[in-house]
Amino acid sequence: MFKQPAKFPDDLDPIGVYVHIPFCKTRCNYCGFVSYESDAVLENRYIDSLTREIQGLGSSRLLLNSSFPRRVDSIYFGGGTPSVLDPDIFAKLVCSVSEILIPTNQLEITIEVNPGTYGKNELAVLRHTGITRLSIGAQSLNDSELHKMGRSHSSLDFTKLYSDSRSVGFENISVDLLAGYPGQTLESLEKSLQGIIELEPEHISVYLLEIKTGSKLERDFRNGRLTPLDDDVLADMYEAICSRIQESGFQQYEISNFSKKGRESVHNKKYWTDKIFLGLGLAAHGMTGRARYSNIVDLEKYLEITNHERSAIDSLMVMDALSRFKDAMIMGLRLVDGVDLELMGRYYGFDAYSFVKECLQDLESAGLYEIEKKVIKLTPRGRLLSNIVFSNLL
Ligand code: SF4
Incomplete structure (x- = not known):
């Protein structure tokens, strides 16, 4: 029988901060994330609540603990689709975080952007704000596949977003691709991948389809309207992707992630290297060293609790x-x-x-x-x- 570990590590490295934006233009068929249809009134209320949650952290017991690391080297706005919001909002949120944590010189600030949301002007605002990295949800470059996935964009929207992002000065771009969707073939996947590689992003993430409870896709499988791809086909897809991306000068550094040299995601590496990160916003997760926590998942409840300046944490597991x-x-x-x-x-x-x-x-x-x-x-x-x-x- 193995011996129990004797101690927790001392971790004074800078921390990461994840901020969840739970709104999307429409709901994708495979989606299992906490997201609501975009609505200006709801979004404004949400940003007020989120700001209160961030400000409240400053006086929380967690941060008042003198040994808790205060420096932050990554802020990640994920969703949902953060790019349904007015781009000015992110400067204010970054400012709120910077009031309670000390940004390092190398602060990475990533925002997930979906094609068909921001144009050049909005991207220029983001760049001006100090956002250093974009993560673009392409998923496929095949319009028929995008339609089947229930995505609200076309492949043209993606290429336009990509070139607009470069033209306003973004030098660190990651592109997401989804593999294993019903109807997708190895050939169509490789074609999408090739199109992405030719754009020369700094980072590519390839996710194998997961069947999420409650998604339309799960119902379609259950009712026999769609059939999942065979495991062997999925394995072939994964192997083909890994070789193709690596042949193109990217290094695979994680199961789903590939980057050019030195362009790994600072933020995501926190999760994989046992580092502390805070999760802010609806349904966000955090790890404080001695505990994992998750925030409230119900939007109305989240808005109400943060309005009363109470903690948004719903469950906390001391480790x-x-x-x-x-x-x-x-x-x-x-x-x-x-x-x-x-x-x-x-x-x-x-x-x-x-x-x-x-x-x-x-x-x-x-x-x-x-x-x-x-x-x-x-x-x-x-x-x-x-x-x-x-x-x-x-
Ligand atoms: S964009 Fe992402 S979060 Fe939004 S509905 Fe589609 S899969 Fe879900």
């Missing part, structure tokens, strides 16, 4: 050293570089190598992971079947 260690292992294994078990063991004060050997012994012959010089990494097949490895570590 012992073992659960934090397991989280760190699972998240760390998402990285292509894997986890250095010796460092991890030193960090947490126990034998990480024995822990892993014991938990993963049943998978030893399946070729899902390898351990070399006490560094454990998922193999390409293991990245595809990562959930099997992760469930053994729980």
Whole structure:
């Protein structure tokens, strides 16, 4: 039986801040995120509430704790579709965050932008505001696929957004692609990917379709209106994407993420490298070192509670050293570089190598992971079947 980790790591690194904007123009068929149809009145109320939540953090016990790290090196506006909002709003939100946390010189500020929302003027405002990185939700460059997905944009909207973003000076752009949607073929996926690669973004994220409870897609599968792609086809797609992107000068650094040298997402790496991050806004999640928390999911409840200047946190799970260690292992294994078990063991004060050997012994012959010089990494097949490895570590 393995020994419990003896301690929490001291983590004084700068933290990340995630801000959720839960509004979209329309709802995509596969969507499982917390998002509401865009509505100007509701959005204004939401921004007021969000601002109050951020300001309230300044006097929260968490930040008053003298050992809690105060510096911030990433702010990420995700959704939903943040780009349904007036672009001036983001400057105000960044200002509010900067009043309670100290921005480092290298602050990365990312905003998710969907095609068909912002034009050149709005993008120029964002650039002027100090937003350093855009994450563009292309998903496909095939209009028939976009239609089936229920996306509200065309491939032309995407290329226009991309070129407008470059023309106003954005030098760090990530593009999202969705793989495995019913009707998609390996050929059509490769064509979309090729179109994205030719634009030369700094970063590409490729997500394999997940069937989210409550989505239209889930109902369509249940009622037999649509059939999911075969697992072997999905595996072929994943392998083809990984090779094609890497041949084009990107390095794969995480299961779904590829970047040009030095252009990994500072923000997302917080999640995978056991760092502290705060989640603000409806349904946002945070990790404070000793606890994980999630915010209220119901919009009206969120608006009401923040109006009364009460905490938006809905559930909080205090973590012992073992659960934090397991989280760190699972998240760390998402990285292509894997986890250095010796460092991890030193960090947490126990034998990480024995822990892993014991938990993963049943998978030893399946070729899902390898351990070399006490560094454990998922193999390409293991990245595809990562959930099997992760469930053994729980
Ligand atoms: S844009 Fe994203 S968050 Fe909005 S409906 Fe589509 S999948 Fe959901």
